[in-house]
Amino acid sequence: MRVENRTIFEGDNLHILRDLDTDTVDLIYLDPPFNSNRTFEAPIASEAAGAAFKDSWVLSDLNKVLHGELAERDPTLYYAISAAEFSHGKSMKAYLIMMGIRMLEMYRILKPTGTIYLHCDDNASHYLKMMMDGIFGRENFRNEIVWQRAATSKGNLKKGLARDSDLILRYSKSNDFVWNPEAVTIPYDMADLDEKTKRQYYYVDPDTGRLVSHTSITAQTQDPDSHLTYEVMGVVRTWRWAEARMLKEIEAGRVVQTSPGNVPRYKRYLDEQKGKMLNNIWVDIPNLTARSKERIGYPTQKPLALLERIIRASSNPGDIVLDPFCGCATTCVAAECLHRRWIGIDLSPKSFKLVKLRLEQRDIVERVIHRKGNPKLYQQDQTYKHTIFGLQDGRCNGCQILFPFSSMTVDYIVAKSEGGAETLDNLQLLCSGCKLMKGSGTQEQLIQKLEDEGILK
Ligand SMILES: C[S@@+](CC[C@H](N)C(=O)[O-])C[C@H]1O[C@@H](n2cnc3c(N)ncnc32)[C@H](O)[C@@H]1O
Structure with missing residues (x-):
């Protein structure tokens, strides 16, 4: 099925994913229910009022046909999922079948250069990782991102540590995938420098008060015949630069000699550096609070900054971004702001209204397409055997x-x-x-x- 940019589908994502063309999506981010055994509801007075979704799973909820279908399409995966029933219980099996059957479709529609980010938490992350290894291949696992939702915890913690992080599993479809490192490079926080940076940039420039490091400008290899060997501030060395460049840097005040006779060095200011590369532990994007400006009250709404980072890192302008559990469409808003094409899917009729509202709040007046999910029954080509397999739990x-x-x-x-x-x-x-x-x-x-x-x- 051809899908236009800026489409929100309202309906069960399984049917819609089944209808999307193979190898067509560049980036998928999904933030599905986490199997938290809770029901989420938006506050009555919020813009998202009326939005609610259930996050508890029992085998009898599932269309029994799906057991048989999963077992037939991917027997190994079905067995791995069934193992979760022994260690965790039937609800985990039901949850993983729900996720597994959809994940097979997501794998299919992702382009060979595409990436998927699966947002989850420690309720099911270990089972989901096993499922993802099975579908995407262990070799295509790229990262387990730990997103710290809050730096400090309230509440009664007599029995252990607070569970204040979510996990985001990043997989690519192949070894050839989009990755933009500048998206995970963040500016230095001058008020809170890490020890390594402090050691490197420990001089304070007397004229400007800026932090500076004195880095070497002598060449790695000494070659006395080279045109790079000449005198600077009374010191003869083989330098990294030819004399013209050296004069320019001296004139700009960038070459320093700490005392007479010392080898001149180059002044590198910290605030001019690109920043530092993040690792897989993200502590710099706080979760939304009741007072956050961007909060519209949708249960489990994620911060735009989180989605912007993911979209920048794993897609390019013009690429297609899909969120099959889009909620209040945070992914869609972030994708729009970053000039990507996007598709959102959610059971909730609120998603369409909220994405429009959120885009208007940003003065974006593009037309958003609203499509109701395809009501077509997907069991058409299924037999009794699939249903019975589910009824008997395999x-x-x-x-x-x-x-x-x-x-x-x-x-x-x-x-x-x-x-x-x-x-x-x-x-x-x-x-x-x-x-x-x-x-x-x-x-x-x-x-x-x-x-x-x-x-x-
Ligand atoms: C955790 S929320 C997503 C929140 C979203 N990331 C945001 O920032 O607003 C999960 C969403 O999945 C939706 N959902 C659950 N099952 C679904 C299904 N089978 N098809 C489509 N959407 C589903 C729920 O309605 C809910 O909005």
Whole structure:
């Protein structure tokens, strides 16, 4: 499906993602529900009033067909996800199936040079990373960004440390991806310099009060015959620059000799430097508070500065940015301000209204397109087998052991010859062992045999 720039889709992102063309999106940022077992609501008096979303998951919520579909499309992933059920519980499995089936689509629509940022927290980040390794490939994992939401914590912390960070997993689709290092270079904070910078820039320029370092201008290799060997301030050396350049720098007051006879050095001012490169721990973008100007009250609204950094780092002007869980459309606003094309998707009808409002607040009057999600049923090409696989949670209905989708067969609980109907309540999936064991017998006989053999307790 061709999608125009500045489109907000209202609906379940699964259907919309399925309709988007393969290899077409440059950057995906997603901030899905985190499986926090909470319900989020916007404050009544806020611009986002009426926005709410649920973040608790149970297997019965999920369209059962998705189990079978995931198990068929990516059996290894389905098994990895099923493992989360043992260590965490059914809700995590349900959450990961919901995410996994969508992530397969996101992988498909991302360009080969594209990047995805998955925002999550420690509820599910470890399971999501396993899922992402499976879909994008371990070799395409780029970073786990720790975003510190608040520097200090309130509340009762008698039992441990506050959990004040989110995690953002960055994966590329291949080894050839967009990366703009200047986007993660931040100016030096003069009031709070780190130790390394303080050691480097420890002189204070007597004329200006600026911090300065004295860096070497002698050449690495000494060559007495070179035109670079000449006298500066009474010192003969092989210099890095020819004499004309040296004179220019001396005239500009940039060459200093700390005392007579010392080797002259170059004055490098700290405030003229590009800044310092960030690492994967981002502590300089505070989360929005009730008083933040940009806050419009949408639950879990993220700061624009966070999205601007991500978009600058992993896309170029004109690129297509997609946020499939866009909420109040922070990603879309940031993308617009940075001259990227964008698509937002959310279940909430508020997203369209809020992106328009937020763009107008910035005097941006571009037309935003509002499309309701495609109501088409996506199960068209699915069979009973997918549904039953989900209803049975991927287990054989005889021995109750987990089996790959492809190893299970549809079986009539009451045989067709005995009047059994082809309806969901009379169909089951059996592994090949149980199918053989059942033969032409009844379900009760199968269960009895499995108990007799100690397979079923
Ligand atoms: C954590 S919020 C995103 C907040 C957003 N980053 C912002 O700054 O406003 C998650 C969003 O996902 C949406 N959502 C949940 N399930 C969805 C689905 N299946 N399809 C589309 N949107 C969904 C919710 O309505 C909610 O707005």
